[in-house]
Amino acid sequence: MNVGLPHFLTVSAILFSLGLFGVMSRRNAVGILMGVELMLNAANINFVAFSRYVEHSINGQMMAAFVIVLAAAEAAVALAIVLAMYRNFGTVHADSVQSLKR
Amino acid sequence: MTAMPFLGTATSALTGHYATVLIFVLVGFVFAGLALGVAKLIRPSNPSPAKMTTYECGELPIGSSWIRFNVRFYLIALFFIVFDVEVIFLYPWAVMFRTLYPIAGLGAIVFWEMIIFLGILTLGLAYVWAKGDLDWVKKLTERPENGAATAALEEEASAP
Amino acid sequence: MELNLNIPSWSDLRFWLPEAILCITFLVALLGDLVVRGRRTWVPFAVSVAGLITAGAYAVAAMNHGLDAGQFQGHTIMGSLMIVDGMAGFFRLLFIFASLVTVLFAWTSEEIMGKRRENKGEFYALTVLLTAAMMVMAEARDLLMLFLSMEAVGLISYVMAGYMRTSLRSSEASLKYVLFGAVSSAIMLYGMSLLYGMTGAMEFDGIRNALISGTVDPFALLVVVVLILAGMSYKIAAVPFHYWCPDVYEGAPTPVSAIFSVGPKAAGFALMIRFFYTTFAAGTDAGTQLVQDINWPLLVAVMSVATMTYGNLVALRQTNVKRMLAYSSIAHVGYLLMGFVLLSSAGLASILFYLLVYTLMNLGAFFYVVAINNHLKSEELSDYVGIGFRAPWAGAMMVIFLASLTGVPPFAGFVGKFYLFTAVLDKQWFWLAIVAALNSVVSLYYYFKVVRAMFLSTPAEGTDMSPLKLHWLQYVVLAMLAIPTLALGLFFEEFKGLADMAIGMMGG
Numbered sequence: 216m217n218v219g220l221p222h223f224l225t226v227s228a229i230l231f232s233l234g235l236f237g238v239m240s241r242r243n244a245v246g247i248l249m250g251v252e253l254m255l256n257a258a259n260i261n262f263v264a265f266s267r268y269v270e271h272s273i274n275g276q277m278m279a280a281f282v283i284v285l286a287a288a289e290a291a292v293a294l295a296i297v298l299a300m301y302r303n304f305g306t307v308h309a310d311s312v313q314s315l316k317r
Numbered sequence: 318m319t320a321m322p323f324l325g326t327a328t329s330a331l332t333g334h335y336a337t338v339l340i341f342v343l344v345g346f347v348f349a350g351l352a353l354g355v356a357k358l359i360r361p362s363n364p365s366p367a368k369m370t371t372y373e374c375g376e377l378p379i380g381s382s383w384i385r386f387n388v389r390f391y392l393i394a395l396f397f398i399v400f401d402v403e404v405i406f407l408y409p410w411a412v413m414f415r416t417l418y419p420i421a422g423l424g425a426i427v428f429w430e431m432i433i434f435l436g437i438l439t440l441g442l443a444y445v446w447a448k449g450d451l452d453w454v455k456k457l458t459e460r461p462e463n464g465a466a467t468a469a470l471e472e473e474a475s476a477p
Numbered sequence: 478m479e480l481n482l483n484i485p486s487w488s489d490l491r492f493w494l495p496e497a498i499l500c501i502t503f504l505v506a507l508l509g510d511l512v513v514r515g516r517r518t519w520v521p522f523a524v525s526v527a528g529l530i531t532a533g534a535y536a537v538a539a540m541n542h543g544l545d546a547g548q549f550q551g552h553t554i555m556g557s558l559m560i561v562d563g564m565a566g567f568f569r570l571l572f573i574f575a576s577l578v579t580v581l582f583a584w585t586s587e588e589i590m591g592k593r594r595e596n597k598g599e600f601y602a603l604t605v606l607l608t609a610a611m612m613v614m615a616e617a618r619d620l621l622m623l624f625l626s627m628e629a630v631g632l633i634s635y636v637m638a639g640y641m642r643t644s645l646r647s648s649e650a651s652l653k654y655v656l657f658g659a660v661s662s663a664i665m666l667y668g669m670s671l672l673y674g675m676t677g678a679m680e681f682d683g684i685r686n687a688l689i690s691g692t693v694d695p696f697a698l699l700v701v702v703v704l705i706l707a708g709m710s711y712k713i714a715a716v717p718f719h720y721w722c723p724d725v726y727e728g729a730p731t732p733v734s735a736i737f738s739v740g741p742k743a744a745g746f747a748l749m750i751r752f753f754y755t756t757f758a759a760g761t762d763a764g765t766q767l768v769q770d771i772n773w774p775l776l777v778a779v780m781s782v783a784t785m786t787y788g789n790l791v792a793l794r795q796t797n798v799k800r801m802l803a804y805s806s807i808a809h810v811g812y813l814l815m816g817f818v819l820l821s822s823a824g825l826a827s828i829l830f831y832l833l834v835y836t837l838m839n840l841g842a843f844f845y846v847v848a849i850n851n852h853l854k855s856e857e858l859s860d861y862v863g864i865g866f867r868a869p870w871a872g873a874m875m876v877i878f879l880a881s882l883t884g885v886p887p888f889a890g891f892v893g894k895f896y897l898f899t900a901v902l903d904k905q906w907f908w909l910a911i912v913a914a915l916n917s918v919v920s921l922y923y924y925f926k927v928v929r930a931m932f933l934s935t936p937a938e939g940t941d942m943s944p945l946k947l948h949w950l951q952y953v954v955l956a957m958l959a960i961p962t963l964a965l966g967l968f969f970e971e972f973k974g975l976a977d978m979a980i981g982m983m984g985g
Binding site for chain 1: 674
C-alpha cells in the first residue's frame with residue numbers, strides 16, 4: 216500500500232472531528248482545551264501533507280512549527296486562567312461558572 | 318538510497334525505509350522475548366508474599382497512586398512549556414546557521430535575530446523569577462496587598 | 478524541495494518603526510514595573526504613554542510621506558509576510574489613538590488602579606503590546622502572519638480580560654474568552670490548511686492567482702470560506718459567533734472592555750478586508766464571478782442582518798449599562814458588515830470611516846461608564862437615575878456619544894451610517910438597507926433609556942444628589958472623544974477622503 220495524500224487527509228479529518236466532539240461534549244475546561252489541541256494538530260497534519268504533496272516546499276512545515284508553538288502558548292495561558300478560575304470558583308467545569316448575567 | 322536486496326528492487330525508497338523500521342521493531346521484540354523466556358526457563362521459581370508487593374524503597378505502599386497533585390506542579394509545567402518550545406525555533410535555525418552565516422549581509426541578521434529572540438525569552442524568565450513565581454512557597458510578606466486581594470474577592474463575590 | 482528564503486533585511490525596519498517602537502515599549506514598561514517592584518505605577522504608565530505617542534508620531538509621518546508621494550501602495554516587509562500600505566497606515570493611527578486614550582483613562586480607573594489591585598503595570602504594558610499585535614493584523618498578507626497576529630491579539634486579550642484575577646466575574650470572563658477563542662481559531666486554522674491545499678500558496682496574492690485560474694471547486698471553496706469566516710467573525714463578534722462578547726465585556730474591567738470593543742474588532746475588519754478583497758480579486762471580472770459562485774453577498778448579508786437584529790433586540794431588555802453597550806457593539810458589527818456584502822471599494826471605504834467614528838463614540842460611552850463606576854461601584858441602569866445632574870459636563874458628553882451611536886444627525890454616527898447605507902443602496906440591496914434602518918430605530922429606544930435615567934427620571938427620596946468629582950484627566954479624554962464626534966458629523970469630507978484613499982492604496 217502506498218501512503219498518499221488521501222491517507223493524511225483522512226487521519227486529519229478524523230482527528231478534527233474527534234477534537235470538535237471533545238470540545239462540544241466536555242464539561243471540564245481542561246478537556247475542552249485538549250479537544251482544541253486535537254483540532255490544531257489536525258490542521259498541522261494537513262499543512263505538512265499539503266506541503267509535501269501539493270506545494271513541494273517548506274512553507275507548510277514552517278506553518279506547522281509555528282502552530283505548535285502557538286498551541287503551547289495558548290495552552291499555557293488557558294491553563295493559567297483555568298487555575299485562576301479554580302481558585303475563585305473551586306471548580307474547573309465550564310458550565311458551572313455562571314456569575315455573569317445570561 | 319540502496320534498496321534492500323531481500324525486499325526486491327521494486328519497493329520504493331519510502332517503503333524501504335519503513336521496512337527498516339519494521340525489521341528493527343521485530344528484532345527488538347524477539348530480543349526482549351528471548352531474554353525473558355530464557356531467564357524463565359533457567360531461574361529457580363520460589364514465590365513468597367513479600368516478593369509480590371509493589372516495590373517502594375523497601376516500604377509497603379500507602380494509599381492509591383491516583384491522587385490529586387499539588388496545583389503548583391501545573392505552574393511549573395506552564396513555565397516548562399514556554400521555555401521548552403523555543404527549541405522548535407532554535408533547531409532549524411541551528412541547522413541552517415552554518416549555510417547562511419558566511420553569506421554577506423545575512424550572517425549578522427541571522428545571528429542577532431536569534432539573540433533578540435532568546436533575549437526576550439530570558440526577560441520573561443527574569444520576570445517570572447522576580448515576581449517570585451519560581452519559589453515553591455511564595456513569600457506572602459513581600460506582597461502586602463495579598464490580604465486585601467482576598468477581601469476584594471469576598472466583596473465582589475457578594476456583588477450582583 | 479526548493480528552499481525559498483524569506484530573510485528580512487534591517488532596512489525593512491524603516492517601514493515598521495511604529496510596531497518596533499511599541500514592542501520595545503512593552504519590554505521597557507515591563508522591566509520598569511519590575512525595577513520599581515510594582516510600587517511607583519507611574520513608571521510603566523509614563524513609558525507606555527511615551528511609547529504610544531512616539532509610535533503615533535512615526536505613523537503620522539509615514540502616512541504623510543506616503544500621501545505626499547501620491548501613492549502608498551506598500552512596502553512588503555519580512556520577506557513577504559507583511560505589507561505597509563495606505564490601509565495599514567490608516568489602521569495604525571486608529572489603533573494608536575484608541576490605545577492612547579484607553580491608557581490615559583485607565584490611569585483614573587478604580588478597576589485598574591484601585592488600592593487593592595495587583596500588577597498594575599502589566600495592564601499598560603499589555604495594552605501597548607496589544608496595539609502592536611493589532612497593527613500587524615492590519616498588515617498581514619500571508620496565512621502564517623494572519624494566524625500569528627490573530628493569536629497574538631487573542632492571547633493578550635485573554636490575559637487582559639482576567640486582569641482582576643481575584644474577581645469572580647473577571648476570571649469567568651477570561652475563561653469564556655479563552656475557550657471560545659481557542660475553538661474558533663482552531664476551526665479557522667483547519668479552514669486555512671484546506672485553502673493552502675487547494676491553492677498551494679500561503680501568500681494572499683498567490684491564493685488569488687490560484688483561485689481565479691478557476692481550478693478550484695466552488696463548493697469546496699464555500700466550505701473553506703465558512704470555516705475561515707468562523708474564526709474571523711469570532712474576532713469581530715458577529716452572530717453566530719458572538720456568545721463570548723456580552724459576558725466578556727461585562728466581566729472584564731471596563732477600560733479593558735472599552736479597548737476590546739473597538740481595537741480587536743477594527744483589527745478583525747482590517748484582516749477581513751485585506752484577506753477577502755485580495756484573495757477574491759475583488760474589482761476584476763474573475764473576482765466577481767468567484768464571489769457569485771460561492772454566493773458570498775447573500776452569506777454576508779444574512780450574517781449582517783442576524784447580527785444587527787440580535788444585538789439590538791437583546792440590548793432592549795438589558796438593565797446593566799455595560800452589558801447593554803456590549804450588545805450595542807454587536808449591533809454595530811452588523812451595520813459594519815453591510816459594507817462588506819459587495820466587496821466594492823465604496824463599501825470598504827465606508828467601513829473604514831464608520832470604524833473611525835465608532836471608535837470615538839463607543840470608547841466615549843465606555844469611558845463614561847468607567848468614570849461613573851469609580852463613584853457608584855455599579856453599572857446598573859437603576860443606579861444611573863439623576864446621575865446626569867451630578868456631573869453635568871460628562872453627562873452632556875455621554876448624550877453626544879449615545880446620540881451618535883443611534884445615528885442621529887448632526888453627529889458623526891449619522892454620517893457613518895449614511896455612507897454604509899449608500900454603499901448597499903448603490904447596488905440595489907434595498908431590503909438590507911430597510912432592515913438596517915428599522916434596526917436604527919429600535920436602537921434609539923435603549924440608548925434613550927440611558928439618557929432618560931440620567932436626566933429625565935426623578936430620583937427616589939433620599940438619593941444622594943451631591944455633585945460627583947471626576948478626575949480632570951477624565952474630562953480631557955472625554956472631550957478628546959466628544960469634540961471629534963461632533964466635528965466629524967459636520968466636517969467629514971476630509972476623513973472620508975482619507976478612508977477612500979486608504980482603500981485605494983491597498984497593495985496586494
